[in-house]
Amino acid sequence: MKNTKTSIEVTNLKRSFKSVKKESGWKGTLKLLTNPEYITHEALKGINFKIETGEFVGLIGANGAGKTTLLKILSGLIPPTSGEAVVLGYEPFDRKLEFRKQISLVMGQKAQLWWDLPALEAFDLLRAIYQIPRDVYQKRVDELTSLLDVTKLLNTQIRRLSLGERMKMEVIGAILHLPKIIYLDEPTIGLDVLAAHKLRNFLKEHNQKEGATIILTSHNMDDISQLCKRILLIKEGELIYDGEAEKLGQRNECQLKVQLRDDVSTEILQNALQGFDSRIEKSEEAESTYLITIPRARIADTFQLLFQKYQISDVAIHEPSLERIIQQIYQQ
Amino acid sequence: MKTLPMQWMLEWRLAAIRNGMKDALAYRWDFLIDFFTQAFVPVGMQLILWHAIFSQNGTQLFAGMRHTDLLAYTWTSILFSQVRGGNYDFTLIEMIRTGSLSQSLLKPVGPVEFIFWRGFGEKILTAAFCLIVGIIATYFADRSLVNLFLAMMMAILGNIIHYLFGAILAAVAFHWENAFAILLMKNMVVSLLSGEAVPLTVFPVKYAWIWESTPFYLYVFGPTQMALGKWSMQTWAHHMTIGMVWCMAFAVLLQVVWKKSIRQYQGIGG
Numbered sequence: 001m002k003n004t005k006t007s008i009e010v011t012n013l014k015r016s017f018k019s020v021k022k023e024s025g026w027k028g029t030l031k032l033l034t035n036p037e038y039i040t041h042e043a044l045k046g047i048n049f050k051i052e053t054g055e056f057v058g059l060i061g062a063n064g065a066g067k068t069t070l071l072k073i074l075s076g077l078i079p080p081t082s083g084e085a086v087v088l089g090y091e092p093f094d095r096k097l098e099f100r101k102q103i104s105l106v107m108g109q110k111a112q113l114w115w116d117l118p119a120l121e122a123f124d125l126l127r128a129i130y131q132i133p134r135d136v137y138q139k140r141v142d143e144l145t146s147l148l149d150v151t152k153l154l155n156t157q158i159r160r161l162s163l164g165e166r167m168k169m170e171v172i173g174a175i176l177h178l179p180k181i182i183y184l185d186e187p188t189i190g191l192d193v194l195a196a197h198k199l200r201n202f203l204k205e206h207n208q209k210e211g212a213t214i215i216l217t218s219h220n221m222d223d224i225s226q227l228c229k230r231i232l233l234i235k236e237g238e239l240i241y242d243g244e245a246e247k248l249g250q251r252n253e254c255q256l257k258v259q260l261r262d263d264v265s266t267e268i269l270q271n272a273l274q275g276f277d278s279r280i281e282k283s284e285e286a287e288s289t290y291l292i293t294i295p296r297a298r299i300a301d302t303f304q305l306l307f308q309k310y311q312i313s314d315v316a317i318h319e320p321s322l323e324r325i326i327q328q329i330y331q332q
Numbered sequence: 333m334k335t336l337p338m339q340w341m342l343e344w345r346l347a348a349i350r351n352g353m354k355d356a357l358a359y360r361w362d363f364l365i366d367f368f369t370q371a372f373v374p375v376g377m378q379l380i381l382w383h384a385i386f387s388q389n390g391t392q393l394f395a396g397m398r399h400t401d402l403l404a405y406t407w408t409s410i411l412f413s414q415v416r417g418g419n420y421d422f423t424l425i426e427m428i429r430t431g432s433l434s435q436s437l438l439k440p441v442g443p444v445e446f447i448f449w450r451g452f453g454e455k456i457l458t459a460a461f462c463l464i465v466g467i468i469a470t471y472f473a474d475r476s477l478v479n480l481f482l483a484m485m486m487a488i489l490g491n492i493i494h495y496l497f498g499a500i501l502a503a504v505a506f507h508w509e510n511a512f513a514i515l516l517m518k519n520m521v522v523s524l525l526s527g528e529a530v531p532l533t534v535f536p537v538k539y540a541w542i543w544e545s546t547p548f549y550l551y552v553f554g555p556t557q558m559a560l561g562k563w564s565m566q567t568w569a570h571h572m573t574i575g576m577v578w579c580m581a582f583a584v585l586l587q588v589v590w591k592k593s594i595r596q597y598q599g600i601g602g
Binding site for chain 1: 340343344346347348350351354355358359431432434435437438439440441595597598599
């Protein structure tokens with residue numbers, strides 16, 4: 001039975017930060033001492049969305065778009081300037097004990113495990129903090145470490161682990177108490193392809209098995225496209241897209257890969273497709289092969305024109321990568 | 333079976349202490365060198381000072397104490413000055429400044445208390461070590477073991493007060509971002525008014541109110557007086573009561589200050 005209860009509801013959420021403006025040079029240093037000038041930066045500008053229980057949502061945006069600020073508000077680390085966030089029925093910044101027992105935040109750049117101690121020691125402390133019965137804890141540690149291939153490393157100091165191994169331990173530590181909400185802030189940052197793949201599979205399985213609601217921020221579009229059905233796209237503090245990842249791709253452009261029998265210059269091809277709002281690049285994969293980016297609505301027209309004017313030996317339609325789509329949206 | 337609330341309250345604190353002890357002992361040589369350096373460098377300076385005072389002027393008494401009394405004070409005070417120390421208020425400031433406090437804030441336990449118990453783990457090791465040294469010294473110096481234990485209790489209370497006070501000051505970091513200077517200043521004042529640098533009897537009688545009106549004398553001076561048998565049981569109980577009052581007052585103030593200041597936290601560096 002699918003549980004459709006809302007886990008997270010955000011209404012007109014705003015957050016601004018005030019900071020001192022620091023000018024360079026001695027003049028700036030003196031001014032900072034005597035008459036500091038403050039600047040206000042609006043990190044979130046009135047965001048609205050709802051997330052249902054068990055959803056795996058990708059939160060994406062460029063650096064400084066407001067993703068981490070949003071996660072900090074949703075986890076209760078900082079309060080919003082105005083607006084409302086309700087997570088599991090709680091106002092996060094009230095930081096109620098029951099709320100904190102049900103959430104977890106994994107920050108790729110901030111460790112919660114202790115550098116000089118083995119992961120097992122940290123897990124034992126987390127067991128006591130989250131009141132996990134010993135037998136359940138032991139079973140869970142065995143299961144999670146085995147799934148992530150780190151069982152043999154449990155007694156190794158955290159600082160002696162590789163980045164990937166450390167991140168796996170961080171994730172285990174974050175979900176040992178089976179939180180209902182998991183915020184993942186760039187969990188695969190710096191990981192190699194294999195480690196990132198393993199972690200992604202693990203998160204996918206965990207989401208399906210435990211039904212936890214997960215919000216993932218990442219600059220690695222493989223994470224987003226493989227894990228998240230839904231995307232929240234933030235640009236300069238505003239939510240500019242909230243919907244299925246697939247539909248985000250469909251609403252824009254696609255790429256045609258065309259191989260011609262004759263060698264034609266890119267300029268000639270560009271002239272032929274004038275008025276089609278297209279971009280043409282020569283592919284390096286094969287001779288006389290071009291990559292033509294066109295609006296999705298012009299596919300048929302483009303094919304018709306190309307077949308009329310040129311002898312074509314091969315064609316293919318490529319869906320643009322999520323990364324490319326987001327890049328386009330940001331450039332608009 | 334779910335843990336009972338009382339059992340949980342005890343269990344996580346004990347787990348944090350255990351964790352802190354293991355963390356402190358991760359590098360045992362570093363722990364020991366740190367301990368001995370912090371203990372013996374100030375002692376060396378005091379011993380040189382006492383020697384200078386008593387040998388050069390032919391003085392018999394200094395601040396009402398003979399040379400042997402001052403030596404006894406200096407050696408005994410090491411046991412307690414090591415217990416009062418601890419830089420976990422500096423750790424708090426660093427965590428606020430760098431945003432690493434976030435992980436503690438997310439846990440379903442008080443962040444200030446959590447950091448205290450982890451740091452307390454290290455201090456318990458230090459206290460146990462000092463106690464063993466103290467027991468051996470007590471045997472040879474023919475002093476009271478009961479007094480030594482009571483003195484150590486006072487030093488541990490002093491450690492708690494010291495952390496609470498430091499944690500209150502650390503909240504400045506929420507507003508100023510960096511507040512190391514405040515804690516450094518606090519440590520200098522504490523060093524003077526706790527009896528760590530010199531016995532508080534050195535203070536002129538008319539200025540004694542200065543150290544008497546702070547809780548800092550409970551860190552080193554009080555425990556040393558008790559261990560040396562200069563205080564009666566009643567005096568100890570009286571000062572312990574005062575210490576408890578300070579402790580409660582600081583605990584309340586800490587709650588108020590942190591509740592207000594935490595709104596300024598930005599969790600930088602995410």
